[in-house]
Amino acid sequence: MERRLLLVSNSTLHGGGYLEHCQRDITRFFGRDVKRVLFVPYALHDQDAYTGTARDKFRSMGYELDSVHEAQDPVDAVRRAEAIFIGGGNTFRLLKSLYDNQLVTEIRRRVLEDGVPYMGSSAGSNVATVTISTTNDMPIVFPPSFSAVGLVPFNINPHYQEPPPGSRHMGETREQRIAQYHEEPDTPSVLGLREGSLLLVEGNRATLLGTSRARLFTRGEPAVELQPGSDLSFLLTC
Template sequence: MMRRLLLISNSTLYGSGYLEHCKDRIKEFLADKVKTVLFVPYALHNRDEYASIARKAYEDMGYNLESIHEKSSAVNAVRNAEALFIGGGNTFRLLKTLYDENIVDEIRRRVLEDGMPYIGSSAGTNVSTVSINTTNDMPIVYPPSFNALGLVPFNINPHYQDPDPSSKHMGETREQRIKQYHEYEDSPAVLGIREGCILHVEGDKAILKGVTNARLFERGKEPVEYVTGSDMSFLLKS
C-alpha cells in the first residue's frame, strides 16, 4: 500500500499560531516533491476565510495552496492534486460535504493507490479513519454514512484529554466515552492523540511524532500509553 499520511491532532497549539507547532513535520513530510497543496475547507462555514488562513501558513512553509471550493469540479481537483490537506472544524459537516461532492472514493483511491500525500488536522484526521464515530463534534448536519475514508483500519480521537482529578465536572470523561463506543462488537481500536501529537504513516509503517503522547483503546483491554517515537505499525494490521 502506497499511503503517506500525516495525521495531526490539532491545527493550533496553545501559545503558537496556525500550524506553527507542526510546520517542520509538514515540510519534512512534503519535502521538495510537492509544489502545490490542495486544501479542503469543508469543515468550516466560511471557506474563503479558512482558505486564506491555510494559504498563508503553507506559503510561509514554501508551498502554494489551492482550495477545492474554488474549483469548478471537486472530483477533478482531487484527481489532479499533488497533495491534500483537510483542515479541522466540524467533522459531520466535513464528511457530509465529501459525500455530497462525490470525492470519498476518489480521495481513497489517490491516497491508497497513487500515494498522494494526505495531511489531516483534527476533523481532517477523523475522516481519514474507519468512521467518525469517535469524533468530539456535534452532529450539526447528517452525512449519508458515518463511514469515513478508511485510509487506516482504526479510529482516532483528536484533542484527547485525560481525566482531571481536580475537576468538579460530573459528565463522562473522554476515556469513558471511548469505552462506551467499545461496548459494541466489531468496534475498531481508537487512538487518542493529545494536542500536539502527530501520527506519521508511510505504507505499513506508523510512528508517533510531535510533542505529546497518545493513548490506545482496544475493546476488552485496558488503555495503553504510547510515547513520542513509538512504533504504531501494528495498528495498520488490525
C-alpha cells in the same frame, strides 16, 4: 504506491500560531517534490477565510495552496492534486460535504493507489479513519454514513484529554465515552491523540510524533499510554 499520511490532532497549540507546532513535520512530509497542495476547507462555514489562513501558512512554508471549494469540478481537482490537506472544524459537516461532492472514493483512490500525500488536522484526521464515530463534535448536519475515507483501519479521537486534577465535573470522561463506543461489537481500536501529537504513516509503518503522549484504546483490553517516537505499525494490520 505506498500511502503517506500525516494525521495531526490539532491545528493550533497554545502559545503558537496556526500549524506552527508541526510546521517542521509538515515540510519534511511534503518535501521538495510537492509544489502545490489541495486544501479541503469543508469543516468550517467560512471556507474563503479558512482558505486564506491555510494559504498564507503554506506559502510561508514554500507551498502554493489551492482550495477544492474554489474548483469548478471538485472531483477533477482531487484527481489532479499533488497532495491533499483536509483541515479541522466540524467532522459531520466535513464528511457530509465530502459525500455531497463525491470525494470520499476519489480521495481514497488517490491516496491508497496513487500514493498522493494526505495530511489531516483534527476533523481531517477523523475522516481518514474507519468511521467518524469517535469525533468530539456535535452532529450539526447528517452525512449519509458515518463511514469515512478509510485510509487506516482504526479510529482517532483528536484533542484527547483527561479531566483536570480536582475537577468536579460529573459527566463522562473521554475515556468513558470511548469505552461506550467499544461496547458495540466489531468496533476498531481508537487512538487518542493529545494536543501536540501527530501520527506519521508511510506504507506499512506508523510512528507517533510530536511533543505529547497518545493513548490507545482496544476493545476488551486495557488502555495503553504511548510515548512520542513509538512504533504503531501494528495498528495498520488490525
